Amino acid sequence: MTIIRDTYMVDGVPIEINIELDEADTANSFYDHSQRSVTDVLTKTQNVFRQGLNLARDCASMAYQAIQDIDMAIRPSEFEIQLAIKLNTETGAILTKLGAEAQLQVKMLWKHK
Numbered sequence: 001m002t003i004i005r006d007t008y009m010v011d012g013v014p015i016e017i018n019i020e021l022d023e024a025d026t027a028n029s030f031y032d033h034s035q036r037s038v039t040d041v042l043t044k045t046q047n048v049f050r051q052g053l054n055l056a057r058d059c060a061s062m063a064y065q066a067i068q069d070i071d072m073a074i075r076p077s078e079f080e081i082q083l084a085i086k087l088n089t090e091t092g093a094i095l096t097k098l099g100a101e102a103q104l105q106v107k108m109l110w111k112h113k
Helices: 023-027 038-068
Strands: 002-010 013-021 078-088 092-095 104-111
Touching: 038 078, 038 092, 038 104
Parallel strands: none
Antiparallel strands: 002 013, 078 092, 078 104
16 A cells, blocks of 8 residues: 655645555556656546545435435435445546445435425
8 A cells, every 4th residue: 555645735835645545556657656746646636536526416416306206295305315435546436335445425415395
């Protein structure tokens, strides 16, 4: 397991960055100390994180529509969804089981007015 530790300047403020890479990332030269900067790693990581947020939004939209399609007489007054999203530089953002595999866990609650 490779961990990148560095300080990155954001608007003149030093921010400590720690990024853990799995073996697949390391084997595929995701981070090559001689060729890549922390900025490159952050850019790729941010893109994967953005994919995870987009996946959560898409799931929420689909769940909301499915509930709206239920007849009012039997529609629940409240529902909750929990998503576990695994972020990987090779595969992007994918739904996974809740637990240790998930890097992004999202809980959404809707209440009918």
